[in-house]
Amino acid sequence: MYVAAKGGEKAIAGAHRLLAEERRGDPAVSEIGTDQISEQLGRAVDRVMTEGALFDRKLAALAIKQAAGDLIEAIFLIRAYRTTLPRFGYSEPLKVSDMRARRRISATFKDVPGGQVLGPTFDYTHRLLDFALEAEGGARDHSVELHSAATGDALHDDPGPMDPMPRVLDQLASEGMIEDSEAPAGDVVSPVGDITREPTEFPADRDVRLQTLARGDEGFLLAMGYSTQRGYGRTHPFAGEIRMGEVTVEFMPEELGFPIEIGEITITECEMVNQFKGTATEKPKFTRGYGLGFGHVERKAISMALVDRSLRCRDLGEEAGAPAQDEEFVLSHSDNVQATGFVEHLKLPHYVDFQSELELVRRMRAEFDAAQEAKEEIAKPEAAE
Amino acid sequence: MSANTLHAGFVDPVSASQAGFRAVLDAMAHPGRVYPLKGPAEVPSGLGRVTAGVLLTLADYSTPLWIDPAIAGQEGIQTYLRFHTGAPMVDVPKYSEFALIGKGEAPLNGDRFSIGTPDYPDRATTLILQVDGFERGDAVVLTGPGIETPHRFAPAPLPAGFWDVVRNNAALFPLGLDIILCGPDSVAALPRSTRIGG
Amino acid sequence: MTAVQSETPRAEADSGYNFAYLDEQTKRMIRRAILKAVAIPGYQVPFASREMPMPYGWGTGGVQVTAAVIGSDDVLKVIDQGSDDTTNAVSIRSFFVRTTGVETTEKTRDATLIQTRHRVPETPLSEDQILVYQVPIPEPLRFLEPRETETRRMHALEDYGLMHVKLYEDIAHHGHIATTYAYPVKVAGRYVMDPSPTPKFDNPKMNHSPALQLFGAGREKRIYAIPPHTEVVSLDFEDHPFEVQQWDNACALCGATDSFLDEVIMDDAGKRMFVCSDSDYCEERRAAGHVGEEGVPL
Numbered sequence: 001m002y003v004a005a006k007g008g009e010k011a012i013a014g015a016h017r018l019l020a021e022e023r024r025g026d027p028a029v030s031e032i033g034t035d036q037i038s039e040q041l042g043r044a045v046d047r048v049m050t051e052g053a054l055f056d057r058k059l060a061a062l063a064i065k066q067a068a069g070d071l072i073e074a075i076f077l078i079r080a081y082r083t084t085l086p087r088f089g090y091s092e093p094l095k096v097s098d099m100r101a102r103r104r105i106s107a108t109f110k111d112v113p114g115g116q117v118l119g120p121t122f123d124y125t126h127r128l129l130d131f132a133l134e135a136e137g138g139a140r141d142h143s144v145e146l147h148s149a150a151t152g153d154a155l156h157d158d159p160g161p162m163d164p165m166p167r168v169l170d171q172l173a174s175e176g177m178i179e180d181s182e183a184p185a186g187d188v189v190s191p192v193g194d195i196t197r198e199p200t201e202f203p204a205d206r207d208v209r210l211q212t213l214a215r216g217d218e219g220f221l222l223a224m225g226y227s228t229q230r231g232y233g234r235t236h237p238f239a240g241e242i243r244m245g246e247v248t249v250e251f252m253p254e255e256l257g258f259p260i261e262i263g264e265i266t267i268t269e270c271e272m273v274n275q276f277k278g279t280a281t282e283k284p285k286f287t288r289g290y291g292l293g294f295g296h297v298e299r300k301a302i303s304m305a306l307v308d309r310s311l312r313c314r315d316l317g318e319e320a321g322a323p324a325q326d327e328e329f330v331l332s333h334s335d336n337v338q339a340t341g342f343v344e345h346l347k348l349p350h351y352v353d354f355q356s357e358l359e360l361v362r363r364m365r366a367e368f369d370a371a372q373e374a375k376e377e378i379a380k381p382e383a384a385e
Numbered sequence: 386m387s388a389n390t391l392h393a394g395f396v397d398p399v400s401a402s403q404a405g406f407r408a409v410l411d412a413m414a415h416p417g418r419v420y421p422l423k424g425p426a427e428v429p430s431g432l433g434r435v436t437a438g439v440l441l442t443l444a445d446y447s448t449p450l451w452i453d454p455a456i457a458g459q460e461g462i463q464t465y466l467r468f469h470t471g472a473p474m475v476d477v478p479k480y481s482e483f484a485l486i487g488k489g490e491a492p493l494n495g496d497r498f499s500i501g502t503p504d505y506p507d508r509a510t511t512l513i514l515q516v517d518g519f520e521r522g523d524a525v526v527l528t529g530p531g532i533e534t535p536h537r538f539a540p541a542p543l544p545a546g547f548w549d550v551v552r553n554n555a556a557l558f559p560l561g562l563d564i565i566l567c568g569p570d571s572v573a574a575l576p577r578s579t580r581i582g583g
Numbered sequence: 584m585t586a587v588q589s590e591t592p593r594a595e596a597d598s599g600y601n602f603a604y605l606d607e608q609t610k611r612m613i614r615r616a617i618l619k620a621v622a623i624p625g626y627q628v629p630f631a632s633r634e635m636p637m638p639y640g641w642g643t644g645g646v647q648v649t650a651a652v653i654g655s656d657d658v659l660k661v662i663d664q665g666s667d668d669t670t671n672a673v674s675i676r677s678f679f680v681r682t683t684g685v686e687t688t689e690k691t692r693d694a695t696l697i698q699t700r701h702r703v704p705e706t707p708l709s710e711d712q713i714l715v716y717q718v719p720i721p722e723p724l725r726f727l728e729p730r731e732t733e734t735r736r737m738h739a740l741e742d743y744g745l746m747h748v749k750l751y752e753d754i755a756h757h758g759h760i761a762t763t764y765a766y767p768v769k770v771a772g773r774y775v776m777d778p779s780p781t782p783k784f785d786n787p788k789m790n791h792s793p794a795l796q797l798f799g800a801g802r803e804k805r806i807y808a809i810p811p812h813t814e815v816v817s818l819d820f821e822d823h824p825f826e827v828q829q830w831d832n833a834c835a836l837c838g839a840t841d842s843f844l845d846e847v848i849m850d851d852a853g854k855r856m857f858v859c860s861d862s863d864y865c866e867e868r869r870a871a872g873h874v875g876e877e878g879v880p881l
Binding site for chain 3: 399442509
Binding site: 080084197200201202332337340341342344350352353355356357360363364 | 674860
């Protein structure tokens with residue numbers, strides 16, 4: 001006697017219990033605090049905030065803990081929470097030029113006003129496992145010394161009192177060597193889209209593309225950006241400026257009529273400078289690619305800037321054909337919460353559809369055999385002669 | 386009651402909107418059939434309770450609303466709907482997602498509204514009309530999706546040219562105008578897929 | 584049979600979230616999309632799908648449609664692969680019990696709202712019921728043309744030649760149309776529509792169904808609908824008419840010969856049996872005294 005499997009509810013409850021046990025690990029090891037995650041796994045927190053599209057270190061740390069360190073799962077937790085939050089409105093545009101930069105480098109000039117500020121970076125670390133870190137309290141200042149030693153005269157390891165830090169690309173703009181970053185005064189500017197409120201339409205405008213890229217999976221954008229460097233839609237990029245630091249967020253309440261400061265966030269920005277050959281009607285000049293993320297997310301910001309520039313091929317009248325220039329391809333596949341859902345949903349039962357395929361393949365095999373037999377039947381009398 | 390009083394909206398917005406939506410959904414899925422709908426208890430004059438219920442259910446800050454200048458009590462209705470729905474009021478019917486048409490026989494010109502585009506036929510105006518009932522008008526027979534057997538329908542009063550707008554939907558489909566008719570205590574609909582005759 | 588209510592006691596709706604989880608503005612946006620979908624049968628209405636507390640691919644589109652439609656008077660049934668007890672059906676049902684407190688049922692007849700993945704119930708539906716499908720890829724032309732800009736234009740021009748070419752190529756290569764599920768249909772004589780990955784066995788049930796059928800695709804941000812009493816035609820050719828799957832077996836439990844059967848592997852030696860995929864239909868038949876080869880009277 002066959003009884004169909006029942007008890008899905010019990011199985012689910014059991015799975016949740018096992019998951020909690022696995023997440024906690026050996027109870028003899030002290031439990032990790034969300035404050036420890038926030039303070040000591042900052043780059044993980046920054047990635048979760050950026051791709052989760054919510055600036056909240058505490059919640060990101062909680063999500064990482066709950067997700068047992070699975071960052072895409074943590075990003076998903078943050079997104080699902082974010083979508084339930086009430087919306088008060090949009091902040092004023094960030095004034096990134098006024099950033100209190102802790103890191104600021106330009107690859108296009110030897111020195112720039114405000115200086116090259118190395119700040120906290122892995123760039124010149126030697127990738128040698130530091131076993132002293134295994135012991136609590138080990139090797140605290142070691143890496144800092146290494147940084148300073150490698151910096152050289154022109155580079156500060158600490159910005160100290162703030163020098164004014166004009167944007168590097170503004171220098172090029174003042175010579176007319178690079179496209180404007182803002183629409184000329186008097187142009188009709190359509191309202192900025194919001195990908196969390198409206199489904200994306202293709203072709204998409206740059207505001208929608210940038211929003212999608214900002215939430216996009218770091219690994220995906222990294223691969224896409226990398227592909228442009230290897231020749232699949234080359235854009236001749238130079239890192240005009242990368243800055244990381246704190247900016248003030250302002251919000252204008254309708255009833256006040258003027259903006260008020262509501263807080264400060266850490267962001268990373270990358271402005272890429274790319275060659276543009278010009279057209280019959282336009283002089284050659286430099287063009288821009290732009291990347292921005294919450295926290296210290298340099299790899300993401302650089303990748304995003306590369307992909308942003310590649311996706312502008314249509315606007316700039318460039319020949320397009322490489323994967324990173326394919327707007328629908330890039331925008332439709334960059335979101336890791338969507339991607340992981342659809343890829344992983346293959347785990348769900350599909351036996352009804354599979355049954356349909358089984359039936360068809362069996363029938364087609366039977367027909368194949370019957371046809372073979374019929375052929376042999378026809379061949380037989382001939383062979384006998 | 387003074388002209389400045391702002392009437393209340395739904396007492397329990399969550400369940401009232403759900404009930405309102407199900408009535409409109411039933412109506413849209415069964416063109417020409419009439420479904421009861423409870424609107425808010427008090428509404429500004431010129432605006433039916435059912436009409437208010439439909440708009441409170443469906444309109445919000447993202448749905449431009451056009452109100453027929455012929456509707457009496459314009460100002461009170463605008464204030465009420467703006468307060469309870471947040472819908473931006475537009476002067477150009479083409480830009481509206483919902484258009485509230487005045488009751489009576491003043492002619493209705495369907496060309497003034499958006500019928501959607503071939504790529505996005507959904508971006509069409511939904512017309513909302515107020516009627517006194519669904520039985521006493523000149524009867525038409527409806528066919529099309531949602532209708533099992535040809536269905537008799539006789540709303541009144543209707544603007545002159547109303548049935549031309551509905552007939553024209555057949556030529557425009559899948560573009561066209563969707564229509565919600567609000568009676569004193571019930572609602573009916575004529576989606577663009579509905580045909581007259583048959 | 585065990586009623587679902589006894590497994591999950593009818594809970595007070597979770598007070599931390601709005602009724603049916605979604606905020607009212609989101610529900611309004613989804614409701615407007617549903618109305619346009621009903622007015623333009625088979626056309627995929629874009630909507631601003633929200634992130635849900637379950638992964639994309641698990642039914643977020645269906646869940647959003649259900650959440651926008653459901654009221655406290657509704658009686659909800661959730662099935663996956665035709666069964667109420669598959670893990671994801673259990674999970675979605677408990678989500679709505681938790682966020683709405685509505686009554687649930689396993690009986691197709693008793694439900695006012697049925698959310699489904701991959702099946703249409705065998706028991707004929709009525710006018711008082713709404714069937715909500717979970718849809719992974721709403722675009723029937725997607726596997727022929729991956730670009731949204733292209734497929735949108737093809738729908739606009741009613742240019743479905745490519746689809747017919749594809750189906751005919753199947754016939755040329757295999758002697759059959761080799762599509763067994765998500766078999767394309769034409770709705771009300773205009774739009775070609777993906778019926779979601781239901782087996783083509785279920786396509787005829789969509790035709791002139793008295794129930795309203797709503798389709799939600801969360802990741803792809805599309806909602807579409809088939810109004811009641813609407814013509815739904817499976818694409819085919821005069822010389823190769825549409826036909827549904829057939830089995831040589833009857834359901835081993837209830838003896839049904841008219842239902843979609845799941846093949847169950849019984850042992851290492853490859854022994855198989857066939858049972859109804861629709862667990863409620865099977866139960867109902869057994870309760871009425873039908874007994875299959877391996878079944879016992881209830």
